[in-house]
Amino acid sequence: MKKRELGDFQTPSVLADLLVNVLKTKKLSPNVIVEPTCGEGSILIASHNAFNPQKSLGIEIQKSYTDKLAHNLTNNISILNKDFFVSLPNIKEFISENENILFVGNPPWVTNSELSALGSDNLPDKNNFDNIRGIEAITGKSNFDISEYIIKLLIDNFSHKQSFFAFLCKISVAKKIMNRLWKNNLQYKSAEIYPIDSKKYFSAAVDACLFYLDCSEKKENSELVVFDSIENPVKKYTSGFYKNVYFEDLSKKSALTIYGKSQFIWRNGVKHDCSKVMEFSITNNGLQNGYNESVDIESDLVFPYLKSSDLVKDKFVDRKRILVTQKFINEPTDYIQIKYPKTWAYLTEHTEDFEKRKSVIYKNKCRYSIFSVGDYTFKPYKIAISGLYKSLCFKLITPYEDKTVLLDDTCNFISFDSKEKAEFILELLQTETALQYLNARISWEAKRPVKTEVLNSIDFEKLAKIENKANLYYGLFGSPVVQNLLFA
Structure with a gap:
């Protein structure tokens, strides 16, 4: 439990050496090296031996590691047994005004929500540190990796100096940090990603990398260079912004032609956080819930x-x-008791499951409430795509057994009243123009790569024109004037 709580993936010496080899190509001459979560010290020692700084500092919360390190270090390496989240004053005191500083390490690969679930107090102050809008924050987008918080905090406090940052982390973390820096117009010399085989080095199934940020010079910059791997540091492509639009691969920026605002709003499927009660398998004896109980309720919901x-x-x-208790957000659920007594009895029997839901979206809401429902949920025809899978597989969803088919909250979809309209938009999404645009913008290594944010930036009117289908588009959805009224 403790190892999981601390995100404890100790860096093997061979990987620490590869990290140092990449840094050597940068011709760095740091006066000071700081590792904020040094663990057993492989990266700290390898970096110190390679660059011979005047002094180095390793910070580590686990005393067993610091005690062991203290017996095997030279005089100019200092070890501090302390929680990083309260150690910024120590780092600032350790660094002189005009020194070149190299921050290195492998911060914990665990998220704040995972730590909260474990009941850990090894957490930074709880705040919405990326200023995510309320609805996104409460539905999960405020979740972040502890490594992301640590690297961000170091950059915020030391990027104004002659500083370099080199950290092993998830690729998604590195890109989140860069997007934040671009948003805040931070000036830097260069930023780079070197993918690593996390399965090989950590037995972890995540897309990880060495993330390198050079702040030794302050320049206007909005690019991130991606290399083949830490073992083969050959440049593959460059990510960044073009005309204020993020592109995963800037060489594909010509795909910007269909960028705009979608005429149809992409949404996520139903969110309920109570799968054992709300979701059913179909057996020969009827419905069966996650507790393997046979369920006899009215079919309407x-x-x-x-x-x-x-x-x-x-x-x-x-x-x-799926059992759907509401047709729109905040709809009272008491009607179920009168109209569907079997369903109400079933829900009442499992009230405790609903009370255990931790998300604040259910706070002060009526009993058995759900989220992400509206008229769009119950329209008969949908175009859907998984948010989790690394493929652009759009599917047409049609009614089944005279009922509209619903999707879970890991799916993205748009909905229509007619099959003809849905089929036409699906055809546009499957064009080479649309697929090139999405591939140019999606970060496929992310945990949830296909996001509504990118899907909602497809201008279908522009796409129809490029594909010489403008007349069909206007025939189905009306002229631009009519569309403005319909989709306002």
């Missing part, structure tokens, strides 16, 4: 249900149902 894994299959597989 039960709908066919698809998850991300279903969307990447070749054919529709009828395997799940």
Whole structure:
């Protein structure tokens, strides 16, 4: 438990040496080296031996590591047994005014929500540190990696100096940090990513890298260079901004032609955080919930249900149902007691499951409330795509057994009243123009790569014109004037 709580992935010496080899190509001459979470010290010692700074500092919360390190270090390496989250004053005191500083390390690969679930107090101050808007924060976008917080804090406090930052972290963390720096117009000399084989070095199934940021010179910059790997540091492509739009690969910036605002709002599927009660498998004896209980309730509030894994299959597989207690946000649920007594009895029997839900979106809401529902949820035709899978597999979802099919909250979708309209928009999404645009903008190594933010930036009117289908588009959805009224 403690190892998981601390995100404890100790860096093997061979990887520490590879990290140092990349840094050597930069011709660095740091006066000071600081590792904020040094663990057993492989990166700290390898960096100190390679660059021979005047002094080095390693900070580590686990005393077993610091005690061991203290017996095997030279006089100009200092070890501090302390929580990083309260050690900034120590780092500032350690560094003189005009020194070149190299910050290195491998901060914990664990998120703040994972630590909270473990009941850990090894957390930074709880705040919405990226200023995410309220609805996004409470539905999960405020979740962050502890490594992200540590690297961000160091950059915030020391990027104004002659500083260099070199950290092993998830690729998604490195890109989140860079997007934040671009948003805040931070000046830097260069930023680079060197992918590493996390399975090989850490037995971890995540896309990870060496993230390098050079702040020794302050320049206007909005680029991030991605290399082949830490073992083979050959440049692959450059990410960054073009005309204020982020591109995963700037060489594909010509795809900007369909950038704009989608005429149809992409949304996530139903969120309930109570799968054992709200989701059912279909058996020969009827519905079965996550507790393997047979469930006998009225059918009106039960709908066919698809998850991300279903969307990447070749054919529709009828395997799940979902109980939907509301048709719109904040709809009172007391009507169920009168109109659907079996369903109400079932929900009442499992009230404790609903009370255990931790998300603040359910706070002060009516009993058995859900989230991400509205008129769009119950329209008969949808175009859907998994937010989790690393493929652009758009699917047309049609009614099943005379009921609209619902999607879970890992899916993205737009909905329509007619099959003809849905089929036309699906055809546009499957064009080379649309696929090139999405591939140019999506960061495929992210935990949830396909985001509504990018999907909602597709201007379908522009796309229809490029594909010589403008007349069909206007025939189905009206002229631009009509569209402005319809989609305002």
